[in-house]
Amino acid sequence: MPHPDERADLLPLLRAIDAGADLASRAAVPGHVTCGTVVIDDLGRVLVLRHKTLNRWLLPGGHLEPADTDLLAAALRELHEETGIPERWIGGLPDMDAVPLDIDVHNIPADPAKGEPGHWHADFRYAFRVDSPEVRPQLDEITDYRWRLPAELHTRWLTFKIEHLGA
Secondary structure, three states: OOOHHHHHHHHHHHHHHHOOOOOOOOOOOOEEEEEEEEEEOOOOOEEEEEEOOOOEEEOOEEEOOOOOOOHHHHHHHHHHHHHOOOHHHEEEOOOOOOOOOEEEEEEEOOEOOOOEOOEEEEEEEEEEEEOOOOOOOOOOOEEEEEEEOHHHOOOHHHHHHHHOOOO
């Protein structure tokens, strides 16, 4: 494990894997896998979106769909759906084509309107570079977007990993 200090944070995911849970299913309880993106612009800033339902600033991403061929494909699909950034503007980072930069396990509150209990997401986050993108947020899920410096992100592990890309 490249970041052994994070092992405790990943315990819900590791236990679910050991139990043989269907982590690709949104209905999986107590949690499931989602995919996200760390989109870095030419100034080194990271794209964050204001999520309408949760009313929180999050990285672009979301749930797996049956048509997704793998986690990376799901992350790219979600990025395009939520931001409108065309795939041709998205560049990979060296040695990161199929490896997530980060895996973040976080709690999601219950949503009585959807009949969903509280659960966790194990968000597999892939890093990409874009040059001067035009962001067109999907307004039924996103209310706003910002470009933030890595130090302004909400997790110290993610900030550390972004700041040490290519080191």
